[in-house]
Amino acid sequence: MKNAGKKDLVKHIIEYAKELRLPMIRKHIEEEIQEGQKNNLSYEQFLFGLLQKEYDARIENGKLNRIRIAGFPFKKYLEDLKVEELPKDAQAKLSILKTLDFIKNGQNIILAGSPGTGKTSISIGLGIKACMQGYRVLFITVPLLINQLKEARGASVLRSFELRFEKYDLVIADELGYISFDKEGSELLFTNLSLRAGRRSTIITTNLSFERWDEIFLDPVITAAMIDGLTHKSYM
Structure with a gap:
């Protein structure tokens, strides 16, 4: 040589x-x-x-790769949001949320409002920014998440699924409230979101106010526990 x-x-x-x-x-x-x-x-x-x-x-x-693996249904960067068209409370909080400090602190975000108010777009914008800053992100609809949890339990691989789910720095659970769940689905969702509480961040988008969450979970005990766990030190 x-x-x-x-x-x-x-x-x-x-x-x-x-x-x-x-x-x-x-x-x-x-x-x-x-x-x-x-x-x-x-x-x-x-x-x-x-x-x-x-x-x-x-x-x-x-x-x-992180953006691709996250599974966003479409790309929406925070810079693309028409802030003036967002609800007033969302406009006020967006500047704080854009820092992504909520991820560092393991805090949750609840984006509630009628369809078409920008909840999913905001969550995707935050998720993409998180990916670009090195965080591991998962975007998934709540109905799909529950189906995957049930399938994992049926295949006796629920624990391995839970371990992966628990490790995401940010989970965006979209469309809570569009369909109700049976007891098994409610318990699985509650358990897996609880595993992340206080340590990893979750963004929930929903078209229902908290007063109507019992329509989804059909169990007042789980409903109360879910609301308490998700809203502790969260942004709403």
Whole structure:
């Protein structure tokens, strides 16, 4: 290798970069060499620029992967929200929520209101920003979550499902209130949201006021416990 020509060295660098899974170095090494020679870069400057390109690409790919894995039904960035069209209480709280301090503090957010008031868009905007800042996020409708919990119990893999669910930094549970649940569904939802309480953040979107939650859960004890657990130190 000591006596190899420049072309051979570049070829070997590309091969090593492929083996080491360094796609940006593999892709840009030749142009970076030319740029380094053109600008008389030192070895340190050349290596720094090469690694910085790889690092930046990984950071960006990480953001895109977290957004993809989160399962958002559509993309809505906070910057795209028409704040003036949101309900007054949402406008007032948005500047606070945008800091994402609620995730650091393990606090919940309850977005309640009539259909078309921007609840889901706000939650997705917050979720995407969380993904871009390195948080693990899950977006899921409440009916789908309950179905998945029931299926996991039926397949005897409920505990592994719960462990994964518990580890998300932010869970966005959309559409609470569109359909009611049976006793099993209510208990499973309550248990899994309770596992996150005080440690991990959950955003709930609902079209029902708390006074009507007993229409969903059909059990006054679970309803009261659910409201108490979700609203403790939460934003509403």
